Amino acid sequence: MSKLHLVFGGRVTDPRGTDFSDLPNIHIVGLFDNYAEAEEAWRANAQRTVDDAEMKYVVVHLHRLLEPEA
Numbered sequence: 001m002s003k004l005h006l007v008f009g010g011r012v013t014d015p016r017g018t019d020f021s022d023l024p025n026i027h028i029v030g031l032f033d034n035y036a037e038a039e040e041a042w043r044a045n046a047q048r049t050v051d052d053a054e055m056k057y058v059v060v061h062l063h064r065l066l067e068p069e070a
Contacts, residue, residue, distance in 0.1 A: 002033040002063070003033065003034060003035070003061070003063040004031055004032070004033060004061075004062040004063050004066075005031070005032045005033075005034070005035055005037075005038035005059050005060065005061055005062060005063075006028075006030075006031055006032075006038075006059070006060040006062050007028075007029035007030060007032065007038050007041045007042050007045070007057065007058070007059050007060075008026055008027060008028045008029055008057065008058065008060070009026070009027050009029065009045055009046070009049070009055060009056055009057030009058065010022055010023070010025060010026040010027055010055070010056070011025070011054045011055060011056075012054060012055075012056045015053050015054065015056065018056070018058060020056075021054075027045070027057075029041050029042070029045055029057070031062075035059070035061075038059045039059065042057050042058070042059050045057045
């Protein structure tokens with residue numbers, strides 16, 4: 001099984017957390033089959049929005065959700 005990673009971002013209510021405040025406008029960057037590609041996509045989008053404190057991009061390890069025991 002591939003180790004899927006989802007990269008997405010959007011506006012958060014607090015820059016220290018992950019409570020996304022504008023769910024209809026979440027930016028889905030994409031699915032990646034390895035962490036290195038996901039991190040590269042995350043970094044590109046995070047750096048593009050670095051001046052906006054309310055914007056946050058994250059990498060979600062989908063493989064951990066699909067197989068939590070692994």
